Amino acid sequence: MTRGEGWMMTVADPAFRWGVDASRVERVIGRAEWSGAMPVDGAARLGGGVIRDEATRVMLFATETEALPVLARGEIALERVDGEARSPVPELLRRAGCSDALLGFVFRGPGEVTFLVAPKLLTPPVTSEESHA
């Protein structure tokens, strides 16, 4: 997704809204239909804590090796993001090394912000180390 505009898959998690670039999402399936590896809890990976919710779905992320299942709670939506709505990562955070994980913020109204995160942030640490190796 370019900085000007693009599609973003957002998840209205009870803890906070987060989103990823829609181009990195292969498919969305129901939790009950997923029979593959144990999916990664997206909100938990982002520090939102574990909240049990039956109405969850699994988003399959495209990686270099295999699809990464990420558990998404709350309503999922595909939204077009204009360049004006997207805010860059502040300099303070970028210097702290957060620019690789947090790609930006999308403001829709007062108090309604969506964190645009990098897919690798959702990858479990072990998988990440192996991939680096």
Next chain:
Amino acid sequence: MIRSLTLRILAIYLPLDLFFSTALCFAHLGLFDLEHAGPYMVAFAALWPFRFFGWAVLVASSLKPVSALALAGRRATDQEVATAEEALRRGRSRLPVIYGLGWFTHLALATLYMAWLYPEPEAVSAYSLEASLLLVLGVLAGALVFAVPLFLVLTNGEATSLSLESQMRGIEPRIGQSSLQHRITALALGLGIAPTLFVASLGYSSAGLAELELLGRDATSAALELAAAAAGEERVSPVEERHRAGAVMRRAEGITGPVAALASSSPVLAKALEDAVRQGKALSRVDRGAGVAIAAAPVDGDRVAVAVLRTSRERVSSFLIAAVAFVLTVLAWAPISAAMFSRSITVPIAQLTAAARKLVEDGRFSELRAVPVITDDDVGRLGVDFNHLLGLLRSLSDVSREIASGRLDVRVPGVGDLPEAFRNMTESLRSVVQEMSETSLQLGAAATEIFAATQEQEMAATTQSSSMREISQTMESLSESAAHVAEAVEGVLENAERTVETTERMVTRIGELNAHAGRIGEILEVIREIADRSDLLALNGALEASHAGEAGRGFALVAAEMRRLAERVTASVKDVRGLVEDIRQSGSSTGHGGEQEARDAHLRGGAEDHPRDAAAAQQHRAGLGGRARAHGRGVPIRRGDEPDARLVRDAQGSGRSARADRPAIPARR
């Protein structure tokens, strides 16, 4: 002490029987003077267990009811006591007699053994057998005299206990017909005959044995005299008499003539004599069984003097006749003497018995004369005591008559329980009469007070009667109110029945509605799943459209529209499900309420309860009216029928229960 009566009897009889058995065995043997007495002693000892233990078994079986009664103790029934008393009474009269007969049989069999089976028949004298018969009779008499009193003494304790127990239980004692005089006579006979027969048998046997011994000596003397005469060349004339014979025989010819004929009565001795003559030997032997004595004395080498003597029994028979005559004398004299003796005893007893029977049967001892006292023994003392008792009864009878005529100050003579009881009775009667007199005075005073109280009560009753009429009118009005309440209750109960029917139909319908709602829920779940899948499909479609860039813009719009549709469907399904769930809950609560109401209505207004409530109300109404009418008529009022606040409370209670029942049914609905 041996507690069992049977064992106690046998323990006493056994040593005595062993002693008398030994003594009689030797006494019987002494009649025969045998050289080889072993077979007889064996036979006598072999008969002993049969006689004694047979009798012991008979005693045990006869007295079994007595032993059983001793084991049962106080738990014994009247029948058991009567049976035991009967068994002991029979045993006391029969068992000792059987014991004596056993002795008779024992000795009789021993005598028969001597007569026919003894191994040496020539050693058994006919005199001894005849003496044995006398001994057997003597033993029978002696055994009876010995056994009967001993058995009575041994069983007196049990007989006394049983008699007292029977009389305590009201069992009439059975008195036999035996006479005391007959018993005394029998005892005197036995005491006289037994020793007489003993002495006669011993004497007769001794005389017989002495006769036989003398016979043997005579035979030897005769043979020697004949031999001496023949040796002196004297002419010897043969002796030819009925009981004796003698001659000088030549050895080659053997025994011939009258000597041989007389000797043939004892074949054993005849053979011995023949041998002695042929061998030229001296011989002297006696055959006790045949009563024959034989002797042989050699004269020279060719001749032998022979003598044979047979007992004539005359001397011995005279002794037997004398003995039998003596026994007959005893048999004749003993009953006469015993009868005279026993009569001196039984006559005063008979007089006492007659007086006692008259006293018991008539009860008029005032007409009885004193019994005569003619002896100075126990019977005489019994007569004196009986007369004293009779005098006491007469004086007490006189005292009773005096008391009956109203003289309570009479003096009661005598000492003991009965006079003392009479004195206590007269004293008590005096006290009772005194108390009755005082009580009569008190009763008179009380009657006066009661009369006054009755007059006051009559006045109060008149006043109370007017109040009762007012109360009666109040009760009538209350009764009518109760009738109205009862009718209202009946109407309420009819409504309750109709409500029950309606509620039951409604519950059925609601059940059907719940079933339909469940089915709708299932369909909604399918729709929700389809919408969910459509939502996912639209989302993935939009995702693919975004991947396609500008080319997929149009498809993205379609996908977005599809998602909205799916979301609307999901929302609608959620709303519909909520509605259906509300309907189901309402139906369930209504159905449960209806069922509960139907059950309550059944319990409260069932077919059995309606008439009961109505009848109770009617009964209450009738009770109120009846009492009111009774009061109105001025009927006397008992304590339990006081027309007080209780009746009012009953009427109010009926009204309250009716009011409480009427709103209860709709409230539960």
